[in-house]
Amino acid sequence: MIAINDLQKTYDTGSITVEALRGLSFNINKGEFVAIMGASGSGKSTLMNLLGLLDVASAGTYILNQTEVSALEEKDFARIRNKEIGFVFQTFNLLPHLTALHNVELPMMYAGVKLAARRERATLLLERMGLIDRMHHYPNELSGGQNQRVAIARSLANNPAIILADEPTGALDSHTSLEVMDIFQQLNLDGTTIIVVTHEENIAQHAGRILRLSDGLLIMDDIVQEPLDAGQALSSLRKEAGSI
Amino acid sequence: MNIRELMVVALASIRSSKLRSFLTTLGIVIGIAAVISVVAIGQGGKAMLMQELEKFGTNLFVVYVNYQEGETSRPSDLQVSDITLIKNVVPEVKYMAPVCYTQMKLRGSQGQKTVQLLGTSADLVHVNNLEIAQGRFLNEEDESAGRQVIVIQEDTAKELFGSEKPLGQRVVIGSTSSMVVGVLKQDTSVLNDNSRQSAYITMSLMRNMTGWTYIHQIYGSATSKEAVDTAMERTKSILERRHNAPGHYEARSMEQEMQSANKILGIVGLVIGLIAGISLLVGGIGVMNIMLVSVTERTREIGIRMALGARRQDILIQFLFESIVLCLMGGIIGTILGYGGAYVVAKIAHWPPLVSWWTIVIAFLFSAGVGLFFGLYPANQAARLKPIEALRRE
Ligand SMILES: Nc1ncnc2c1ncn2[C@@H]1O[C@H](COP(=O)(O)OP(=O)(O)OP(=O)(O)O)[C@@H](O)[C@H]1O
Ligand SMILES: [Mg+2]
Numbered sequence: 001m002i003a004i005n006d007l008q009k010t011y012d013t014g015s016i017t018v019e020a021l022r023g024l025s026f027n028i029n030k031g032e033f034v035a036i037m038g039a040s041g042s043g044k045s046t047l048m049n050l051l052g053l054l055d056v057a058s059a060g061t062y063i064l065n066q067t068e069v070s071a072l073e074e075k076d077f078a079r080i081r082n083k084e085i086g087f088v089f090q091t092f093n094l095l096p097h098l099t100a101l102h103n104v105e106l107p108m109m110y111a112g113v114k115l116a117a118r119r120e121r122a123t124l125l126l127e128r129m130g131l132i133d134r135m136h137h138y139p140n141e142l143s144g145g146q147n148q149r150v151a152i153a154r155s156l157a158n159n160p161a162i163i164l165a166d167e168p169t170g171a172l173d174s175h176t177s178l179e180v181m182d183i184f185q186q187l188n189l190d191g192t193t194i195i196v197v198t199h200e201e202n203i204a205q206h207a208g209r210i211l212r213l214s215d216g217l218l219i220m221d222d223i224v225q226e227p228l229d230a231g232q233a234l235s236s237l238r239k240e241a242g243s244i
Numbered sequence: 245m246n247i248r249e250l251m252v253v254a255l256a257s258i259r260s261s262k263l264r265s266f267l268t269t270l271g272i273v274i275g276i277a278a279v280i281s282v283v284a285i286g287q288g289g290k291a292m293l294m295q296e297l298e299k300f301g302t303n304l305f306v307v308y309v310n311y312q313e314g315e316t317s318r319p320s321d322l323q324v325s326d327i328t329l330i331k332n333v334v335p336e337v338k339y340m341a342p343v344c345y346t347q348m349k350l351r352g353s354q355g356q357k358t359v360q361l362l363g364t365s366a367d368l369v370h371v372n373n374l375e376i377a378q379g380r381f382l383n384e385e386d387e388s389a390g391r392q393v394i395v396i397q398e399d400t401a402k403e404l405f406g407s408e409k410p411l412g413q414r415v416v417i418g419s420t421s422s423m424v425v426g427v428l429k430q431d432t433s434v435l436n437d438n439s440r441q442s443a444y445i446t447m448s449l450m451r452n453m454t455g456w457t458y459i460h461q462i463y464g465s466a467t468s469k470e471a472v473d474t475a476m477e478r479t480k481s482i483l484e485r486r487h488n489a490p491g492h493y494e495a496r497s498m499e500q501e502m503q504s505a506n507k508i509l510g511i512v513g514l515v516i517g518l519i520a521g522i523s524l525l526v527g528g529i530g531v532m533n534i535m536l537v538s539v540t541e542r543t544r545e546i547g548i549r550m551a552l553g554a555r556r557q558d559i560l561i562q563f564l565f566e567s568i569v570l571c572l573m574g575g576i577i578g579t580i581l582g583y584g585g586a587y588v589v590a591k592i593a594h595w596p597p598l599v600s601w602w603t604i605v606i607a608f609l610f611s612a613g614v615g616l617f618f619g620l621y622p623a624n625q626a627a628r629l630k631p632i633e634a635l636r637r638e
Contacts, residue, residue, distance in 0.1 A: 054551060055632040075555055081631075082553020093548045093635070097260050109249060110553040154552070 001161070001193055002028040002051065007060035009046050009216075020046040022216035023060065028195065030161070033188040033227070035204035036197045038213035044197045047213070048166045051195065052085055053077045065161075082110050086155025088165035092147045094139040100126060100150045101135040107157040125153040129183070145176035152183055162193045169203055175237070181206045182230035206230055254566040257538075258573070265570060268534040271527020272574030272614060273581065276607050279520040280582025280599060283513070285589055288598040290509050297502050301373050302469050303338070305476050305497040307462040307483070312492065321458035322483070324447055327365075330464075330482055336475035338467045341368035342459035344450050350396070350443060351416040352404025359400055359441040361417070363450025363459075371465040379411045379426035386425075387446045395426040395444040415443075420453060472497045524610065527574070528618040535567050535622035546626050547634030560627035567619025568612050575611025579604055 009021040020043045028034055036044050049055040050062060053069065062069040064080070072080075086107075087093075094103045104122035113121070126135045129149040139147050148168060155163055163184070169177035177200075185206060188194050196207060204210050205228045212220035258265045309322060327340050344363035349356055368374065369381040377398055386393050394415050401410035401424070414421045422445060450456065466475040476495040484490045539546070546559055554562075586597040 049632050052551070054635065055630070078550070078553055078555040078558075081551060087551050093544075093551070095545055095548060097256055106549070107552045110549075110555070110558060115249075158553075 001030040001065060003061075003063040005061045005063075007047075007050065007062060008058045009043070009050060009055070010058045020216055021050075021057075024213075024216075024218050025060075026211065026218060026221060028193065030193055031188070031191050033184070033194045033206075033208045034196070035207035035210045036195065036213065037199070037201075037204050037210055040199075042213040043216045044213055045166055048164055048195070048197055051162075052087060052164045053081055078110075082107055083158050084160050084162060086152075086157070086160040086163045088148070088151050088155050088163060088168045090167035090170040092139065092144075092151045092171075094147060094150060094154070096139050099136050099138055100131060100142065100153075103139070103150055104135075104154045104157055107154060111158050113158075121157065122153070125156055126150070129153045143176075144171050145173075145179060148172060148176070148180055149183070152180070156187070160192070162195065163187065165194070165196045167197050167199065169198065169200070175234075177203060178230050178234050178237075181228075182234055185227075185230050202228070250561060250565040251569065253562055254569040257566055258570060264534065265573075268531055269527070269570050269574030269577070271530045272524065272571050272611050273527075273578040275520050275524035275527050276575045276578025276611055277582035277585065278523060278578075279517065279610075280579050280603065280607055281585040281589070282516045282520070282582075283603050284583060284586030284597040284599045285593075285595075286509060286513055286516075287600065287603070288586070288590055288595045289593075290506070291598050292595045293505055293509075294502060297498055297505070299373060300498055301371065301465060302498055302502075303466045303472055304371060305464050305466065305472055305479075305495055307464065307476070307479055307493060307495045308460070310492055310494045318458070321487075322460075322462060323457075324365075324459060326483060326486060327462060329486070330462075330479050333482065334475060334478045336466050336471040336478065337464055339367040339370040339465040341365045341371050341463045342447055343368070343461045343463055344447070344454070344456055344459050346450075346454060348417050348443075348453075350394075350400065350404060352413060353408065354406035355403045357400050357403040357441060359396075359443045361450075362442055362444050363447045363454075363456075364444055364463075365447060367465075368444065368463060371463045375429040377427045377429045379424070381426050381428075382444060382446055387448055390448050391446070392420065392422040392449060393425045393446070394422040395428060396424060397428045397441050397443070398430040400441045400443060401427050418453065420449075422449065469499070472499055524614055528571075528614040531567060531571060531615065532618035532622060535563065535619055536625065538566075539563065539622050539626040542626075543629060543634045543637040546629050547631055547637065550629070550631035551635060556627040559629075560623045563623035563626045564616065564619045567623065568615035571611045571615030571618075572608065575608050578611070579607050 004027070005025045007021055007024040008019070011018040011020055024047065036047065038044050046055075050057050056070070065084070095106070098106070101119070101122050104125055105118045108118040108121065123132070123135065126132055129152060131146060131149055131153070134142060134146060139150070142150065148171075165184070169180050172180065181203060184194050184196065194207075196203070198204050205224060208224055208227055210220070210222045210224060211218060212222075307322075311318070322342070324342050327342055331337055331340050341364050346361050347358060348361040349358045364382070365387060366381060366383045369376070374381065379395075381395055382393065385391070396404070396410065396415070404410070404415065405413050410424050410427050413424050415424060447459070462479070464475060464479060466472040476497060480493045480495050483493045549559060583597065583599055586599070590597040
């Protein structure tokens with residue numbers, strides 16, 4: 001599904017050039033759950049932006065679904081971002097003057113989905129995220145965890161094959177982080193490829209594979225033998241809370 | 245995105261900063277209001293003017309002598325006999341009346357009044373569409389029998405005779421005295437200076453009073469609007485031949501008068517349109533300025549939309565649409581204000597404000613056009629943003 005070979009990214013900021021990625025090569029197959037880890041400044045976000053076609057590489061190849069990305073045009077990028085990829089950001093990136101429902105509808109609007117169909121799907125997605133009673137609220141009326149669930153619902157709007165999440169739990173407490181990972185694990189069970197950037201080892205342990213970056217290079221590519229089950233952790237937490 | 249969705253997005257954004265949106269569009273509001281009010285007043289005035297001119301009859305034409313400089317003997321002077329001849333040989337002429345003017349003081353039983361005294365003939369009542377209130381107008385026999393009769397206007401009658409019945413009363417002009425045979429309805433036209441009254445006597449009486457052996461002007465009425473030009477031309481050529489004075493006669497038709505009035509109104513309209521255009525230009529620059537600010541402020545929003553799959557053209561259209569809607573709202577408010585202003589002015593000036601539907605259509609199209617033109621650059625700036633750079637902007 002994703003094949004990367006010697007991918008490089010150099011930021012040219014006039015006075016200095018920063019080599020953020022210095023030749024990365026790896027493949028990610030359909031249905032994988034991958035965590036990307038590394039120190040701050042190691043190039044994780046840079047890599048995610050390239051994978052999500054928000055930015056273009058300086059050198060190397062990126063093949064997405066058998067298509068060499070550098071051969072595509074801007075409008076193809078827009079289409080792929082719209083249909084094939086769902087983004088989840090650390091700071092949610094919801095539009096503040098739109099309600100949860102309308103935020104979730106946005107990708108479908110750009111996909112040309114008719115209003116009625118779009119409303120129905122957005123409602124369904126919010127329901128799945130447990131936000132049915134909050135769908136007419138604006139982002140500033142929701143908690144961080146709720147906002148992130150709206151953002152996840154939005155990323156799922158056009159039923160993408162890949163979810164790219166850059167530190168999705170970075171702004172959340174541990175319990176809400178578990179909830180988000182639970183959602184990702186369930187989506188992954190349904191076949192969605194998930195790539196999550198995180199700082200936290202215990203978050204990364206929910207994935208099936210961990211890529212570790214250092215200074216723009218891939219230094220480790222590990223399979224997680226027994227990934228943590230966020231759903232189980234949550235229910236046992238709930239039990240604990242109930243027993244007290 | 246379809247129009248409805250674009251509309252919703254644009255309105256949401258405009259609503260999110262109401263005061264700023266209003267201030268932004270104020271230039272457009274003022275520009276459009278100025279255009280609409282001026283056009284409304286202008287069109288109303290024009291309609292009124294045309295209506296009044298038409299009252300005189302669109303078939304009307306006037307012939308007069310174009311006296312040459314240093315001319316001593318005046319062989320070209322118009323004669324009553326010219327009219328008799330022209331009426332006989334020019335089929336396009338339906339009515340034709342001679343006119344001589346002078347200022348005279350009229351004295352009646354109750355008072356006196358200085359009027360413009362016209363020496364003329366029976367035809368004038370048709371040529372000028374005069375309306376009789378009482379009695380009759382001058383006729384052929386008054387002229388041939390040399391009757392001392394006069395036709396006056398209602399207001400004059402009141403001044404001269406108070407509440408007495410004017411018909412049959414005597415009016416003293418200098419040393420002569422004439423009998424009132426007719427009273428004309430007071431002309432309420434705005435074009436008429438109502439402080440100046442007219443009174444009508446026969447040509448022969450006029451000649452006796454003043455000693456004039458010629459007439460000042462000939463008023464003619466053609467058989468139809470289309471025949472006016474022929475009637476004028478033929479009248480002129482007969483006069484030129486008869487008096488052996490080529491180039492000595494001028495003729496103007498009501499049609500020509502209307503056209504020149506129209507032309508002046510057109511120029512006035514053009515000047516005002518120019519001023520309005522400048523104000524719209526200034527308004528448009530204001531809109532562009534705010535749209536640029538808006539694009540900068542909403543860079544992150546643009547980035548998010550792009551990450552969610554908005555194409556460059558979606559962003560372009562979104563901002564263009566917003567700019568157009570903003571200007572169109574200004575146009576609508578401006579139209580309402582402009583019409584209101586025109587209504588007030590018209591109420592005071594006593595003529596109806598008139599806004600044709602196409603003026604409103606043009607005003608709307610124009611404000612939308614301003615929005616389109618001045619929104620293009622900011623919208624393009626927005627659409628050209630790189631997704632990742634837009635997303636990273638705070
Ligand atoms: N737009 C940019 N211009 C210049 N340098 C940049 C830009 N974006 C990132 N960098 C540099 O590239 C390197 C990698 O940045 P990146 O954001 O990918 O790190 P990260 O691994 O996501 O870090 P963090 O964990 O702190 O988010 C850093 O040295 C950073 O300073
Ligand atoms: Mg980062």
